[in-house]
Amino acid sequence: MNFLRLTVFVAALVPAICPAQMLNPKKLLDQPTDTWPTYNGDYSGRRFSTLNQITAANIPSLSLRWMYRIANVGPQRGVGSPSIKSTPLMVNGILYFTIPDHVWAVDARTGEELWRYDWVDKGGHLVGNRGVGMYGNWLYFLGPDGWFISLNAKDGKERWRKKVADEKLQYFTTMAPMVVGNHIIVGVGGDAMDVPGYLEARNPETGDLQWRWNSEPRVGEPGAETWPNKGAMEHGGGMTWLPGTYDPELNLLYWGTGNPNPVFAGQGRKGTNLWTCSIVALNPDTGKLVWYFQASPHDTHDWDNVETPVLFDAEVAGKPRKLLAQAARNGFFFVLDRTNGKSILTAPFVGTNWAKGIDAKGQPIPDPAKEPKVDGSLIDIPGGGGTNWMPPSLDPTTGLFYVNATRGYSLGYLTDTDERPEGYGGSGRGLWSEHILEAIDTKTGKARWIHAYPSSGGGGLGGPGILSTAGKVVFTGDYAGNLIGFDSANGKMLWHFQMGQSLGNGPMTYELDGTQYLVAGAGDTLFAFASTH
Amino acid sequence: MSWRRAVCLSISVVFAISLCAQTPVARGPGRANTREFLGLGPAPDAVAAERGEKLYGPNCGFCHGAKANGAEGPDLVRSPLVLHDEKSELIGPVIRQGRADKGMPAFAGFTDPQLYDIGQFLHMRVELAVNRGLYKVQNIVTGNAKAGEQYFAGAGRCTECHSATGNLAHVGTKFQPSDLQQAFLYPTARGFQSSGPKVSKVTVTLSSGQAVSGALKRLDDFNVSLYDAAGDYHSYAIASGVKVDVEDKLAGHRELLKHYTDADMHNVTAYLATLK
Numbered sequence: 147m148n149f150l151r152l153t154v155f156v157a158a159l160v161p162a163i164c165p166a167q168m169l170n171p172k173k174l175l176d177q178p179t180d181t182w183p184t185y186n187g188d189y190s191g192r193r194f195s196t197l198n199q200i201t202a203a204n205i206p207s208l209s210l211r212w213m214y215r216i217a218n219v220g221p222q223r224g225v226g227s228p229s230i231k232s233t234p235l236m237v238n239g240i241l242y243f244t245i246p247d248h249v250w251a252v253d254a255r256t257g258e259e260l261w262r263y264d265w266v267d268k269g270g271h272l273v274g275n276r277g278v279g280m281y282g283n284w285l286y287f288l289g290p291d292g293w294f295i296s297l298n299a300k301d302g303k304e305r306w307r308k309k310v311a312d313e314k315l316q317y318f319t320t321m322a323p324m325v326v327g328n329h330i331i332v333g334v335g336g337d338a339m340d341v342p343g344y345l346e347a348r349n350p351e352t353g354d355l356q357w358r359w360n361s362e363p364r365v366g367e368p369g370a371e372t373w374p375n376k377g378a379m380e381h382g383g384g385m386t387w388l389p390g391t392y393d394p395e396l397n398l399l400y401w402g403t404g405n406p407n408p409v410f411a412g413q414g415r416k417g418t419n420l421w422t423c424s425i426v427a428l429n430p431d432t433g434k435l436v437w438y439f440q441a442s443p444h445d446t447h448d449w450d451n452v453e454t455p456v457l458f459d460a461e462v463a464g465k466p467r468k469l470l471a472q473a474a475r476n477g478f479f480f481v482l483d484r485t486n487g488k489s490i491l492t493a494p495f496v497g498t499n500w501a502k503g504i505d506a507k508g509q510p511i512p513d514p515a516k517e518p519k520v521d522g523s524l525i526d527i528p529g530g531g532g533t534n535w536m537p538p539s540l541d542p543t544t545g546l547f548y549v550n551a552t553r554g555y556s557l558g559y560l561t562d563t564d565e566r567p568e569g570y571g572g573s574g575r576g577l578w579s580e581h582i583l584e585a586i587d588t589k590t591g592k593a594r595w596i597h598a599y600p601s602s603g604g605g606g607l608g609g610p611g612i613l614s615t616a617g618k619v620v621f622t623g624d625y626a627g628n629l630i631g632f633d634s635a636n637g638k639m640l641w642h643f644q645m646g647q648s649l650g651n652g653p654m655t656y657e658l659d660g661t662q663y664l665v666a667g668a669g670d671t672l673f674a675f676a677s678t679h
Numbered sequence: 680m681s682w683r684r685a686v687c688l689s690i691s692v693v694f695a696i697s698l699c700a701q702t703p704v705a706r707g708p709g710r711a712n713t714r715e716f717l718g719l720g721p722a723p724d725a726v727a728a729e730r731g732e733k734l735y736g737p738n739c740g741f742c743h744g745a746k747a748n749g750a751e752g753p754d755l756v757r758s759p760l761v762l763h764d765e766k767s768e769l770i771g772p773v774i775r776q777g778r779a780d781k782g783m784p785a786f787a788g789f790t791d792p793q794l795y796d797i798g799q800f801l802h803m804r805v806e807l808a809v810n811r812g813l814y815k816v817q818n819i820v821t822g823n824a825k826a827g828e829q830y831f832a833g834a835g836r837c838t839e840c841h842s843a844t845g846n847l848a849h850v851g852t853k854f855q856p857s858d859l860q861q862a863f864l865y866p867t868a869r870g871f872q873s874s875g876p877k878v879s880k881v882t883v884t885l886s887s888g889q890a891v892s893g894a895l896k897r898l899d900d901f902n903v904s905l906y907d908a909a910g911d912y913h914s915y916a917i918a919s920g921v922k923v924d925v926e927d928k929l930a931g932h933r934e935l936l937k938h939y940t941d942a943d944m945h946n947v948t949a950y951l952a953t954l955k
Contacts (some may be wrong), residue, residue, distance in 0.1 A: 225716065267718075269718035313718060314763055339805075341757075518816050521948075522816075522860055555864070557860070557861060559816045564748065566748050568756050577861065600899065
């Protein structure tokens, strides 16, 4: 198939005579069960599957079908053993997943490796990689050092590479590129050196820039009044390091932005610091801002607001509404009208003593007394936040938003008291904390049920994502190596499997040959489960 | 569930200095390898940086600021040119030739070694900003020791378990104040234990009524394991009728976390720091 014909097919959303690996673009507009075409499984970010083969009644027979263990990678620079944080894509019976610097294609039936792609980085953080994006026959991957790379899904051969961020300025790139129409959306991370955040759309065939949205306004633009000066604005952070969500009907792209810089030292950037720590709605064809909601005005706690903005429809006061929900790292659960960003609900899901109230727009009001201090301030949220990047899930049948949260306390210290601080400018120290799985009622913002993990020791680092299913089972993991199936309505534990390493990605599911598979990544290993019947 | 209530200790998160924005829980790289984690280039030459500071101050500081973070002239710590430079191969020519279009004069007289030294001074300034493994908590002993002592004996009820002349004797010399503050707030967080979770005593009562006690090794929702007094290992599935009680010596510390004002905290730190 030649290049021109392929382009025409993709543009026309017609699968036609596809090569075996090709992703039918229609799948991106659906909630498919035979394909997991994007990081969150669909554009809504719900991570809810309509598959219902695995239920409370038959879950005891859910058993391991295969394992794939990463070999010949060794410790990764500065982070140690390989850790799968990516959610695999599943297209035409093949799974595509990543760790920093590496991409694999494995058979979704057997775990057999088809190919592997290795990137040799020249810097950047290897803290994680969230996976690949797919458009037709092509995969998109980010090297940690700001390289945007396209591969042929058939054999993993590189098509081209484009530089999207400068690792010398302490940018690093970890996200799974997101495909919207003929745009590949790419975000960046990095807050060590006070650089500005941005989000880009790139051409799927050439990798060339289509548009760039800046996380900060420029001098004279709306929002500039929320910064004291040009210098602060130009170094203001607001990274875009997790995939967003998309509403095809409204043609709006929803994205969370990271913390402002310097991270803990706010004295050189007085003001609310738009559009950091916000949820923004952008036009995916132009990159123009349509609305914003700022979750943490003038953040000084490193509470990136990149957590998935999950899209769902529900009735509010008897009227059907298009909504967006987010459990934010700052401890608040937000429900917004996704057509205009207006607040429907703001409610804490863990401690929130950093805020002294909620303003008329539903945005928390930060308490200056709880900013990091030279002698320390005591915060009732752990240092990593009330939650973090781990994907949550929303089950439209229960109306519950499931989030892996952490409650506890931490100390915030200001270490750079200069009127123009730089870098982080401060640090945090952990105290007591406890991991919980919380099922938040999207109508009230209150927890319907909470499961507190009693873990002590074993299992190591986790970053457990969540999958909910029409079989009324929610899958996630603890921090002690267990993959667990919970009753979605009441949090009762139905099933577990000890993986030896803790769940580090979002579990995903698909149907193949009439069988529902569940796939989870823990440390260096991918596990696939299915029921015997 | 009673056993779960008993198990309140959980994981103490020492996220501190080493964690980056994307790291969810403790296991940040230590101070030593923050450079490696951040993917920084070669470490600056500290001796050359010291020489360079003496050249930078009188020649450059009046425009770029004594700390190089900008004044009339641009901030050099966050300068892309400086960040791309390693050994003054980029910085050197700019100093020598100046930037006439931007009002920067040429400093043609510097020798190559001097340019190298100035470059290393700038790289040290970058290092101190970017490498958060090097950040130092400043003076945190700002509280009123007398008020702290009163809190210790009064509202905090600390004397129920602790004594300034007993188990906390000389605590002010054993710990840096910043570690002391963290450690008294929650002892397993840092300081009092060198590493890892505190060893807890656990008692498992089986459905038969038989009870086994020992040092907790591991606990999750499904299994518990321990070493008994003889050093023998025991492991149990947590089925219905099995009760697990973990001795919880830190309940008082956790309870206080809900009540401290920042002033209480600083006062107690100031008091404990006097226990030399």
